[in-house]
Each structure stands twice: as C-alpha cells, then as structure tokens.
Amino acid sequence: MPLEHIDQCKAVDAYVKQHLIPADKGLENAHTNSTKNGLPMIAVSPIQGKFVSMLTTIGSARNVLEIGTLGGYSSIWFAQAMKGRGKVTSIEVDPHHRDVAIDNLRTAGVQVPEEVDVLLGAGLDVLPKLAAEIEKGEREPFDFVFIDADWENHWNYFDFGVKLSKGKGALVYVDNTVQNMLESGIVGTNEREKDAVDLVAKVGRDDRVDAVVMQTVGAKSHDGFLLAVVK
Template sequence: MMLNNVWKDVDEYFIDKLIPSDVTLEGVLQANKEAGIPEIDVSPTQGKLLYLLAKIKGAKNILEIGTLGGYSSIWLARALPETGKVYTLEIEPEYAKVAIKNIQNAGCTSKVEVIVGKALETLPTLKEKGTFFDLIFIDADKPNNPHYLKWALELANNGALIISDNVVRNGEVIDERSEDDRVQGVRKFMDILETEPRIESTAIQTVGNKGYDGFVISIVK
C-alpha cells in the first residue's frame, strides 16, 4: 500500500471514530464543489482541531483570513458562546456568496461576518473599529503570510492564539532557493516568528487527507 494511501486511510479511521457524520458540513463541501471553489478546505480532523482550540482558549472573537466556502468558519463558529463572533475575510466575491449561504444553512449567521475584499485592505478597518481577537486563523495566499502575521499581532488580545495553515508545503519549506512564491512567503513568515519577541510558536508536521503539510501554532504574550 502506498504511504499516502495509508495517511488517508488513517484519517478516515479517526474521522469515523471521533467526528460524527455531519450532514451540514458535508453539504458545505458539496456546495463548494458545485460552485467550483478549489477543494483546499481544512480536513474534518483539522476542522475539529480548530474547534477544540477555540473551545480550550474560550475564544469570544475570532479572525479568519481566508474564507473559501465557509467550511472552517462554521467549525470555528460552533465553538463560540452565543455572544461570540467570527470575522472572516475573503477576496473573491463569488466565494463569499457561497460561504454566506453555507453559513446561513448551518445556522451560524449571527456568529459569522463575511468581509469581502483584499485582506490587507480590510484588516486596517478592524483595527479602526477597535476589534481585537482571542484566536486568529491564517489560511489565505501564502506570499502575504508575513503581512498577515504582522496584522495578526496588531489585532491580537494578550494570550491570543494564532494558527497558520499550510506551512510545510510537502517539505518544500526547507528549500531556500525555491522559486515558488508560496514557499518563500512561508519562509519569510517563519523568519519573523524566529525573531519576534511578542510571540511563542511551534510547528507541527501533518499527514492525512490533505497530504503532507503542517501548521504553526503561536501564542501572543
């Protein structure tokens, strides 16, 4: 059996044991597929991890950079108290329309606000409004990861969690000569984490339905 098939099979085993079948979330993925949204959402196990981290943190305000069709937004919203809020940023208007419908179908409209536009243009508006966050999930275009991290630090409450997805890039992150701007974006992001005194971080390599990748989890001092 090919190794990547083992990864997928083990993921399916964990999903079967730990994550009950959810018609709503399965419907979100199907709606995204039908709308032509790239199938790059977090996996069910990763979505459940986001949910649990938000629960552990006791998050009330969550920022998500990169909505797609709202799959991870719903996972995060479900972890919030009744008065909690997810602000999720999406550059593509058509993706945002699908996400809003998915969020509505999941019964999470009151907990999720989809903000359409370039994140580097909408992030300053959150600071102007005095909106700060207990958990921030960075899962958008990787070349801008260094900029997203700087904004995350501007918008984070003390003790906030910052979670950054897709940092391993199938192992390419160690290639300093890579011509892939996504890899270089992640590397610059890592360089900031190495020297930034306001934040403590670790990285976890993952395998499974999403192949070989990983994430960084950080806490703001």
C-alpha cells in the same frame, strides 16, 4: 514519504473521522455546494476543522478572526465551537466565494452576520480597517487568528494578527506552513524561489510571540501548521 505510508495516513484519517467526527449535514452541504458552485477543494479537512475549532474551545475564545473564507467550511467549524460564546469575523477577497460561504453558513444554521460575519475584500485592505475599529473601541480585539489565504501575504497577516489580538495568551495559527516551506524550497530539495517568504524564520525573530510548527499527515498528505502564542 513512501506512497504506502501516505495511504496509511489517509486510512487513519478516515478511521478517526468515522469514530470521532459525527456526520453533520451543514458541513457536508458546505463541501457539496461549494463544489457544485465551482469552488476549489482546498478547505481544511474534517479533522483539521475539528482540531482548530477545539483550540478556540480550549482557549475560551470569544472573537475569532479568519483570513480566507472560501465556502465557509472552516467558518462553520468555528461557529459551532463558539456557539453562544462569541463571534467569527472572516475575510474573503472573492465575491463569489463569499456568496457561497454565506449560503453554506445559513444552511448549516449559522446566523450571518451575528455569529459569522464574512467581510468582502483583500486581507491587507480589510485588516487596517479592523485595526482602526479596535483602536476606537468599536470592536473587541481577537483571541484566535486563523490565517488561510494567499501565502505571499502570510507574514503581513501574521503581523496584523498579533497587532489585532487581545495580547497575552492570544493564538495565531497559520495553515499550510510546512507545505509552503517545502514548495518554496526554504527547506528540502526544491530550488529556493527568489521571493520565498521565510515565515518561520521571521516568527522566530519576533519577540511578541512564542511559536512552534507541527507537521501533519493525513487527508492532505504531508503538511503542517505554525501556532504562535502572544506573550
């Protein structure tokens, strides 16, 4: 995409943010405090945060699972949308990220762990424990799963997301799907990486779900997400 078009996409993002996303001290603090504490600037954009949290409202979600907390920016969006209706369980492997996230969540007025629980550990270690708790009836299954962690494991997270879901109608959202398929050469002009995980093809063969990929432009240039609904 020519540079001037990317610039226009960013201008549209800024305009939308100005008119549809009111300033929020808790969310703004999450950004500034995360930066101050050395976290990378890889949280969802404000518009993405609003969009994914609106999906939980549309679906009346009561239990959201997030894989990849970082400084809790997207967790705050989810918590605000779910206020009084449900709970977010977020998984983060880095203890420093988790500490900053808990600090940011509390500053934003979110109760930890009652409204957002941030579990420390690698996704593939924590998810089987959640599965066992659901199996034993100690935890409710999830109705919205947001995957935003290490790309190499996204297919495994997706598989767990479907297994840990409440079943029919549950949603699994995979962030950065387009960026990763382009960077790893699955689509486009880059040389294909030897270990590239073709998430979209795998999901397409998965009879448990119906899915689509939406391309996006904006503050994060050209990207997009995969959204699957459990059948």
